[in-house]
Amino acid sequence: MPESGRPMVRRGLDHLERCGALRREVVARPEDIPGQLLAVADLFSEAPYGRCAALLAARATVCAPVDWLQPLDAALRQLSVRAEPPTSPGSCGVLVRIGEVEVALAPDDGWLVEPIGQVERSVAAAAVAAEAVARFLGRPARPLPGARRLPGLDRRGPRTSTGAPLLDPWPAPEQLRELLLDPASLLPAGELKCPRPAAVRPLAAGEGPRMPDWLRALLWCVHVPLRWESGDLAHSGGWAHRGLASARGFYPVELYLVTDTGAWYVEPGDLRLVPVSPSASSDPGSRFTLVLTVRETKVSHRYDRYATRLCLQEAGLALAALGDAAREAGIAADAVAELGERGRSGPWGELLDLGPDERPVGRIMLGPPQRALDARSFARHLALVRQRRSGHRVFDALGAERVGRLGSLPAELTAALDDRLSTFLVVHRPCLDAAAGRWEPGCYRVTGHGPEPVRAGLEPTEQLQRGQDAMGWLAPDYLSASATVIVAVPVDEATADVRRLHDITAAAARIAHRGLLGAAAAGAVGRIHNSLRADVVAAVTGEKQLAPLFQLIVGCAGPDGTITVDVAEAAFIGNGITKLTGDTRC
Ligand SMILES: Cc1cc2nc3c(=O)[nH]c(=O)nc-3n(C[C@H](O)[C@H](O)[C@H](O)COP(=O)(O)O)c2cc1C
Incomplete structure (x- = not known):
């Protein structure tokens, strides 16, 4: 090859390698190095085996206040790094040292010694551990989030974003048509400049009762960060992900517990009950109802009027996830999707002291479990919820596997069938399901007998791809995914009235939720993607006049250098609902 061509070839190889499509196996790969660790090191080093081996053998010296040691140790162990006791017990900052590499957190504004709660501390510890390993692998340093500024648990910022659009509470049918059929017209042309509201509703710190363990277990599946992800392709470079998907991780759904003795805001994360009504007692009482609200400016500060659609979708997903977790835990649950007035004027408004951008979207009545929680089966459910992720490489052809994995997805979609909705499975590549059934590319309609072919090939x-490319959003690459689920409804059905739209979106969310967990069970990722247009649905399915409510793209992500650290479930270790597995996942 002429000398002048070499840099181009090297760049090409580098690119393929970075994408995870190529691994330069110069030296035979040692048996005992986990594939995922290798994939991460591959992306950052010319000598991946050496770095992986060093990482497996690594010990970190951790100097931190004593209540930080357990979560830091738990987070580091997941990355194969063993923590050693602090050398200077009196230290008040956090310092993690692996070999020559140091990651330090100064005791900024005293946050390390503030009572910020176990979960927040565990999330911060996961972020520190991921960053320590990233630097060990030679990545550029990233700033660490302070414990009161954790993504998704941020306590700074206003309750309501000033300047963010307040959404029309009762949009007319033509506005609903716009929302479903012409979303691009509602999205802001550029980034809005409104401040992001605080993730946790700011409330005077009142002391509420401890919520019963069965309720904590349930909420763990939806309202608590379960994993920290960092890396170039991770959301915003580093993010605390909950069991629920949420557009940009804004998590607009808030929870309140209302019983016969009082009403409390449920703080995400540590699940503290903070009184919102003056009469709230120190006894949680009985007759439990969880009231779900959305704080709309959490979404509209970025998505403007399109936020109406996202809020309805997220409310539906939260109701579905809570109902599902309750069933797994043996808790009787009756979930209702219902829209209320914004602020203090609606039925719950005064009791819950709702803000001017906050409105009820549903409630779920819960009966305490009749028998003790089946810890093993609930732990399995929680593990599945933890495994659910949107993934980054589902859109990347280079990372895709030749045969897709559908797992229990076709069965889940069939079980979740709803007469009011049309559900389709578009298979993009030959796939296998959990029963080793083979699925050829084509469009299938989900019926009571399972998905039945509509069009083969x-x-x-290709129609989906053309439609998305024309849309101009960050278009997914369908050919690299395994399959796409479309849940749709007749346009007139969905746009007659916003209450009807809310109800039918919640029904569609139950299917989407089952689909996401089905993908997770197959070891695949599932990404909700809102860029599907009605004319594309018509072209793909052959059915006119359908409005898409959910699109779910399922695929197997290639290695992308993301470092994932599960948030230690310290709060549950005591009663045996879960236990740490010490997995190595980079
Ligand atoms: C209602 C809704 C709409 C979404 N729309 C999109 C979308 O249009 N494009 C996209 O890439 N991701 C979309 N997502 C996926 C989120 O970006 C993703 O859930 C978030 O980054 C958190 O990651 P996780 O699901 O892995 O926890 C959507 C999620 C939800 C719940």
Whole structure:
């Protein structure tokens, strides 16, 4: 090869390697190095085996206040790094040292010694551990989030974003048509400049009762960060992900517990009950109802009027996830999707002291479990919820596997069938399901007997791709995914009235939720993607006049250098609902 061509070839190889499509196996790969660790080191080093081996053998010296040691140790162990006791017990900052590499957190504004709660501390510890390993692997340093500024648990910022649009509470049918059929017209042309509201509702710190363990277990599946992800492709470079998907991780759904003795805001994360009504007692009482609200400016500060659609979708997903977790825990649950007035004027408004951008979206009545929680089966459910992720490489052809994995997805979609909705499975590549059934590319309609073929071949996939490319959003690459689920409803059904739209979106969310967990069970990722247009649905399915409510793209992500650290479930270790597994996942 002429000398002048070499840099180009090297750049090409570097690119393929970075994408995870190529691994330069110069030296035979040692048996005992986990593949995922290798994938991460591959992306950052010319000598991946050496770095992986060093990482497996690494010990970190951790100097931190004593209540930080357990979560830091738990987080580091997941990355194969063993923590050693602090050398200077009196230290008040956090210092993690692996070999020559140091990651330090100064006791900024005294936050390390503030009573910020176990979960927040565990999330911060996961972020520190991930960053320590990233630096060990030679990545550029990233700033660490302070414990009161954790993504998704941020306590700074206003309750309501000033300047963010307040949404029309009762949009007319033509506005609903716009929302479903012409979303691009509602999205802001550029980034809005409104401040992001605090993630946790700011409330005077009142002391509420401890919530019963069965309720904590339930909420762990939806309202608590379960994993920290960092890396170039991770959301905003580093993010604390909950069991629920949420557009940009804004998590607009808030929870309140209302019983016969009082009403409390449920703080996400540590699940503290903070009184919102003056009469709230120190006894949680009985007759439990969880009231779900959305704080709309959490979404509209970025998405403007399109936030209406996202808020309805997220409310539906939260109701579905709570109902599902309750069933797994043996708790009787009756979930209702209902829209209320914003602020203090609606039925719950005064009791819950709702803000001017906050409105009820549903409630779920819960009966305490009749028998002790089946810890093992609930732990399995929680593990599945933890495994759910949107993934980054589902859109990347280079990372895709040749045969897709559908797992229990076709069965889940069939079980979740709803007469009011049309559900389609578009298969993009040959796939296997959990029963080793083979699925060829084509469009299938989900019926009571399972998905039945509508059109065979790759044309539906190509139509999806053309439609998305024309849309101009950050378009997914369908050919690299395994399959796409479309949940749709007749346009007139959905746009007659916003209450009807809310109800039907919640029904569609139950299917989407089952689909996401089905993908997770197959070891695949599932990303909700809102860029599907009605005319594309018509072209793909052959059915006119359907409005898409959810699109779910399922695929197997290639290695992307993301470092994932599960948030230690310290709060549950005591009663045996879960235990740390010490997995190595980079
Ligand atoms: C209602 C809703 C709409 C979403 N729309 C999109 C979208 O249009 N494009 C996209 O890439 N991701 C979309 N997502 C996925 C989120 O970005 C993703 O859930 C978030 O980054 C958190 O990551 P996780 O799901 O892995 O926890 C959407 C999620 C939800 C719940």
